[in-house]
Amino acid sequence: MTAMYSDRALVIGAGFAGLLAARALSESYGDVVLVERDRLTPDTGHRPGVPQAHHPHVLLARGAEVLDELFPRFRADLEDAGAVRADVGSDHLVRFPSGWAPRDHLGLSVLSATRVTIEQVVRKRVLKLPNVSLVDGVTVQGLLTDRGLVTGVHGTRDGRPFTDYADLVVDASGQAGKLVSWLAEHGVHCPAPLIVTGHAACASRLYHVTSDLGLDWRTAREFTRAPSPRRGAAVSEVDGYRWFVTLVGTDGDTTPADEDGFAEHAAALECHDIAEIVKTAVPASPVHRSGALRSRWNRFHQVPRWPRGLLAVGDSVISLNPVHGHGMTLAALHAADLRHLLQSHDLAKEPLVFQRAVARSARLPWSAVTTADRAWSNRKTTTRTRARRWYAQRLADAVPGNARVYRAYVRVAQLADHPSALLAPRVLWHVLSGSRPRATAR
Incomplete structure (x- = not known):
């Protein structure tokens, strides 16, 4: 049975991570308030507050499982809102640098939807909870403290001073949050964040695609890998008959936002269906471009004087290069950690218990994303990183034509299995002994 610790918790930010945190807190606090800048x-x-919503967002299989635990029938609600269910084997068309992945049915399905749709479904479920409320239009400007204890927040709303108090404050203000500065104002100093440049840019556009194109897939991926290929893409059916087309450029290969450049990039890909969509489908949005993509980790778990009454979740703690698609699932894992730890800990008094759990949940996704991104850099890396990169490349080269290796790869990529599954004897044998298949056209 979950303990009820006190009366009031306050969450800064009503985005995806903040909404999930509020859901977890609602089982332990009598009153949960979401404070949000946007109306x-x-x-x-x-x-x-969510400019990245113009790009695709991926809820990995593990993330969807967590949301079903937090919100029974969540995936059914998301499908009712227009999300598209697809098997990650038979419904996905995936191109590795060495060839095409097998199209076998894997029995592991994911849902494709826009960030807007996912957040709407979560927001409606959270705000139906009787002890959760929303105060929007608030710009939080700092923390209120009393002898090392965070007691609330201060800021402005409609041009007037705003102050609110709580027994526990959770920062879910995202990448643009100012928690490090707020802590410094109160004499709490954090280690410099870990930052790994992604050496990538992306450009996205929605299209209306009809059945006339005769596509036999619902999601397509074309991976980049240092030193080549430098161009990739991610395409998926979302919210009914709309399709998200995202083009990726790495190592200085730009992703143009103009019509001709977008079409030229798509035409250079191995998956010719993508170029056909761009050429013939009706655009449903402008082209939105993002560059200077990176990963950042604020190591709050290493702050010895971390104040009581304060937690941090989501991109406020760790934001991963969005090209790799781990962000929403990582936020879901944070909510699962929060819900679980509240059953046995008063986290207002023991906040580092939670921040250390967040760090543990982040280590594997961080390692996977940054190992891939560091391959584009000329900087010297550790022996461990070089070994991981070497094995990852051998694994990718073994995927085409090998359903066993691809199944193991997919389940780890979806965070359904631990990465150690990629070292299982049968997988290891194929990876180390298999010859590289010849890249073939589809």
């Missing part, structure tokens, strides 16, 4: 309604679409 929100149940059907709010794109908003200033």
Whole structure:
């Protein structure tokens, strides 16, 4: 049975991570308040606080499982809102540098939807909880403290001073959050964040695609890998008959936002269906481009004087290069950690217990993403990183034509299995002894 510790918890930010944190807190606190800068309604679409919503967002298989645990029938609600279910084997068309992945049915399905749709479904479920409320239009400017204890937040709302108090404050303000600066104002100094440059840019556009194109897949991926290929893509059916096309450029290969450049990049890919979509489908949005993609980790778990009454979740702690698609699932794992630890800990008094759990959940995704991104850099890396990169490349080269290796790869990529599954004897044998298949056209 979950303990009820006190009356009031306050969450800074009502985005995806903040909403999930509020859901977890609702079982242990009598009153949970979400404080959000943007004005929100149940059907709010794109908003200033989430500019990345113009790009695809991936909820990996493990992340979807967590959301079903937090919100029974969540995946059914998401499908009712237009999300598209696809088997990651038979419904996915995946191109590795060495060839095409097998198209066998794997029995592991994922849902494709826009960030706007996912957040709307979560927001409606959270705000139906009787002890959760939303105060929007608030710009939080700092923390209120009393002898090492965070007691609330201060800021402005509609041009007037805003102050609110709570027994526990959770920062879910995202990449643009200022928690490190707020802590410094109170004499709490954090280690410099770990930052790994992704050496990548992406450009995305929504299209209306009809059945006339005769596509036999629902998601397509074309991977980049240092030193080549430098161009990739991710395409998926979302929210009914709309398709998200995202083009990726690495190592200085730009992803243009103009019509001709977007079409030229798509035409250079091995998956000719992508170029056909760009050429013939009706655009449903402008092209949105993002560059200077990177991963950042604020190591809050290493702050010895971390104040009581304060937790941090989501991108406020760790934000991963979005090209790799781990962000939403990592936020879901944070919520699962929060819910679990509240059953046995008063986290307002023991906040580092939670921050250390967040760090443990982040280590494997961080390692996977940054190992791939560091391959584009000329900087010297550790022996461990070089070994991981070497094995990852051999694994990718063994995927085409090998359903066993691909199944293991997919389950780890979806965070359904631990990476140690990629070292299982049968997988290891194929990876180390298999010859590289010849890249063939589809």
